[in-house]
Amino acid sequence: MQGYVYIISNKAMPDLLKVGFTTRSPEERAAELSGTALPYPAVVEYSALVEHADAVEREAHRRLASLRVSQNREWFRCSRTKAIDTVKAAAGSVVMAEKDRAVEEERQRAAHAQWQREYEERQRQEQQEKSRKDAYEASRIAIDNRYAPQLAALSRVPRYYVFWLVCGAIVSVLFLLFAVHPEPSGGLFVMSFLFATIPAVFLRDWAEGQKTKSKEYVGLQAKWDAELAALRDRSGVSS
Known part of the structure; x- marks a missing residue:
């Protein structure tokens, strides 16, 4: 009969362990043992999926006979390690799968610790990246603020209306030069x-x-571009 040989504990009975077998899941059996008579739930400490689970259970009980608290009960006064080693010895090589609570919890703790380390490392790298980008942006703005006004001054030309007046005057002269009857008038100027x-x-x-x-202007623009390129190279920021 294939089934699980299990070891169950309860915090209300810290020195006792139940060794039995079930054809259902050990967790279901633990739930059945978590009655209202006890203040704490039953916990599956170890389980092994084996063929002939009833025979493995009997062999485990035989090996633990001197530690049995009552002949008609499956509770034993022994350590967790002793109970697990006994079940493993009784099962021998027929164990198809096993589950150890302490091993699982340690695996989960290790996985969580690894996740925590990776998370903290990502946070550290993201903070470093943010600080680097902030420093780059501050330096870039400082460079822009230094060169932009100078280039604006070098490229500054008169306001549009100046060009409009100049062009208007030129067009007026052309009209007068090429008109059949060159007579200045208000309509001509409009x-x-x-x-x-x-x-x-x-x-x-x-x-x-x-x-x-x-x-x-070209020389100043080249200096501006060169400073920005050098800043990008130092900061490792792409353009």
Whole structure:
């Protein structure tokens, strides 16, 4: 008969262990033994899945006979280690699976400790990464604040209306030069400045482009880029 030979304890009886067998799960048997008469639940200390579980149980009882508290009870006054070693010796090589509470709990503690170490290491690495990125960002902002105003000053051109006035004046002159009857009038100037709206935009853009092509501007931009690249290299931050 295949079944489980189990060892069950109860904190209410610290010196006693129950050695028996069941064809169901040892946990179900422990639940049955956790009655209202006892203040604590029964705990499966060890179980072994074996063939001929009844025969293994009898052999274990025989080996523990001198420690039995009552002939008609399966409770023994012995240590946990003694009971487990006895069941293992009685089962011999027929054990198909076994479960030791202490071993399982130690495995769980070890797994939890490993998880805790890995979690703390991840937290430490994330904090280091955050500190590194914060330091990089602060340095980058400092570099930007140093160069951006200088480049803005070097690329600064007059306001749009200046270009608009210039273009309007040029268009007015052209109208007067090529008109059939070159007579200045209010309508002529209004039309001239209307036509100057779009050329003024292009002229302003061209002026800004010329500023940004200057040797001083290009050299300063190169220094800015070089400092940022060096900062990225030191910090290990990709662009």
